[in-house]
Amino acid sequence: MKIVPGDALDIQQMKTTIGPGVYKNPKTQNIIPAAAGYLNVKINKKNTNQLAYIESKSKRYIPKANDFVVGIVTGTIGESYKVSLQDFSANVLLSMMAFPNATKKNRPNLKVGQVVYARVSQDIPEIDIEIECIDPATGKEGGFGMLDESGYIFEVGLNYANELLFNPSSVYLEKLASKCKFEVAIGLNGKIWIKCGDGLVYEEDQLTEAGANDFRYTLAAATYLKKCQKVPKSQVDAVLKESFKNL
């Protein structure tokens, strides 16, 4: 169901968890839709709890705890790295202790410009946001950490990034897999890091032929994923073919 701000939120009276796009007015305690998009209401089996959220298109990322993000290191403050999640947004902090096996003496060595895949660990808007590179369940790496420099980063809409990361029946990445071997990190902040084959491979400071070819594939894959967010499903195959036609 499509909803716009000002509409009545048509939900039953029960314990409700609100998600993106829904706002609770602290003065009146009313729950209102505050964004334009698709309203989703999910009720649990026991009929005691419900979840209400609005899926809407956005390009500006607002950090939320437990989101997976791709960030670029822009500097250091004391014991933390400053990480940029999006241009013109406030930087977030990545503690040097927020890596697996990190200690005061054994610190990670990140440089300005390097890219990390991380999880938002603290999201209070009044103070600095924090991210970390540890899987909280195991205390291990769990896929987080530095992303290698031979990949390519591009930006997409946040709703599309969400679709790619969380919808298991999404066809886009599956179709891409029919063209090449790739490694991908999708950040909910709209940044996607992708690397096809082995990425850029250098021999004696010279880019190898295989490395250059892999990078051509990387760029084609990025073009394909970017274009797909604007075309209907029926045209996806055509876009794939078009993006890879010179390879």
Place this chain on the structure above:
Amino acid sequence: MLLRTSVLENVDGSAELTNGRTKVLVSVSGPIEPKIKQELPNLASLEIILRPSIGTANTRENLLTDKLRSILSSLIIRHKYPRQLIQVVVQVLSLETDAVVINNFENTVDDLKVFNIEFTDIINCCYFALLDSNIFLYESFIGVSQSVSEDKSIINTPELSDLIHSKSHHLLVFSIVDSKPSKIVYADSKGEFSKQELFEVMDNGFKIAGANFTEFRQLVEKKIEDDFVWKQEA
């Protein structure tokens, strides 16, 4: 009325509205990091920049900016974005009177009458741009313009020629709850009119706001579908 959304690549939300010869482009960036002097500890600050179709911004644009700020700051949920900045840039691309101004007949039209058409479109365009940027709003809103002619008849969404021959003209902004106009968020009137006439204009405005919003809603729903192309059945 013609609307295009997400027209600009490098801002968070944008909309372009064409209505007759008036064309307005609005971009919204935010919530972004503010300059230190703009930062407010518990709510988002609002920066509004208005650029005219011809020449540079002067006192006229300043006045419009202040009016626009008073409307938008009551509709945007600013407490949702503490210490952040929301930047709204309005670029008027063309105006009904541009041809007149170019031909140096600047003083033939009462400038405030042009306000009426221009400002209604700016307000409505801001609505679409704000939705496109996913900035939280308490309610939807719509601006309607009306004029009262010499014979006391009310003209809905008057054109420039209607305005020139009008006795008074009125701009009303309604907040929309459940697809129906709810409250008057803003009212701006100029000319000679009685209290009774103003009430009639408000009543009539209430009706056209409701009718016009049906069209707005369709545009927004179409936009939502386009934003989620992957949800559509092939």
